[in-house]
Amino acid sequence: MRRTAIVFLFCIFLLTVLSGCRFNEEKTETITITDQMGRQVKIPAKIEKICALHHFGGKIVYALKQQHLLVDTGIYGREAKALKAIDKDFSAKPDFSQGHDYNIEGLLRLGPQVVFATAASNPEDVEIFTNAGVPVVGVRGETLEESFEAVRLMARVLNCEENGKAYIDACNALIAMVRKRLENREGPLVKVLFAGPMSIYSAATGSMLQTTILKLSGAVNVAKDLKGFWADISPEQVAAWNPEVVFLGSSLETYGKDQIYGNSHFKTVSAIQNKRVYTFPSNVGWWDYPAPHCVLGVVWSAKTLYPDLFSDVDMMAVANEFYQQFTGHSFEEMGGRLD
Secondary structure, three states: OOOHHHHHHHHHHHHHHHHHHHHHHHHEEEEEOOOOOOOEEEEEEEOOOOOEEOHHHHHHHHHOHHHHHOOOOOOOHHHHHHHHHHOHHHOOOOOOOOOOOOOOOHHHHHOOOEEEEEEOOOHHHHHHHHHHOOOOOEOOOHHHHHHHHHHHHHHHHOHHHHHHHHHHHHOOOOOOOHHHHHHHOOOHHHHHHEEEOOOOOOOOOOHHHHHHHHHHOOOOOOOOOOOOEEEEHHHHHHHOOOOOEEEEEEOOOOOOOOHHHHHHHOOOHHHHHOOOOEEEOOOOOOOOOOHHHHHHHHHHHHHOHHHHHHHHOHHHHHHHHHHHHOOOOOOOOOEEEEE
C-alpha cells in the first residue's frame, strides 16, 4: 500500500514537472521572421505588448485594429491631438514622443515584447531596445508597395493577417476606382511640381512616394529624374520645367500658395499664370506621407487634376469612410478639413 502511494506521488510530481515544462515552452515559444531591412528577427509567438518608434508603424497598428497592444499612443503630432480629443482609450495611453524622438527608458518600463522601427528611427534608440533584449522589427514605406509589404509583415507579427488583407484591399479598391476613371482621360499627362512642405525651392524626386501618387493620379512629376529626398531646386529650374500644376506638400504652416502667386520668380510658370497651385489637403493625417493612407491623396490628386472625371466623387465621404474603417473614427469626427 505504501509502495503504491509512493508511486502515485511520484506520478503526480512527474506530471507537475512536465506540465511546468510545457508552460515554460509555451511562454518562451518564438518564431523567426525576416523584416524589411533584411534582418532575421526572433519574436514571441504570442504578443501582448508592442510599441512603434515612428507613427508610420503606429498608423498601421491602428489600421490593423491592434491598438490595444500599444503600450503608448503610437501616433503623434496633429493626428494624436485629434484622437486625444475624441478617443478615451487613446488619451488614456502615455505619450512618450518628443518630436521625432522617444523617451526610450519610459517605453522599456512598460515592457513591450516587440518594437516596430523604420529606417527613419534613431539608430541609438533601436540599439537600446536590442541591448535590452527586446526584438526590433524593421519596416519601411517610401513606396506604396513597401507600405503594403509593411502591412503584411506587421499583420503576420501580430497574427491578424486577415485585417492586413482588408486594409490593402481597401487601398487597392480606391486606386482601381481612380485608374478606371482615368481611362477616359485625353491628352498628355499633366506636368506637376510637387514642392516640399518647408520650401517652394525643394521638390519631391523620383525616389519618393509623391512620384507614385502623381503617376497613379494621371500626372508626371517634373522632378522625376532627380534622386534623394526633397531636392533643392532653383527658380530657373522651375521656369525650365514650366509645370502646369504645383502641389504643395502637407502644410507645416511655413508658406502657402498666396506666397507662390506673389513670387516674381514664378510669374512665367504656367501653374502660376493659370492659378493652379494647390496645397495637399487634410489638417490631420497627411495624405502625401509614406503610409497606405496616401491612397486618399491619390483620389484627391486625381479629382483636382481631372475634376470632370471625378465630379460625382465626394472626397469628404471617401475620407470619412476610410478613416472610420481604419482609425475607428470618421475624418470629420477627428476635426478633418480639406482646406
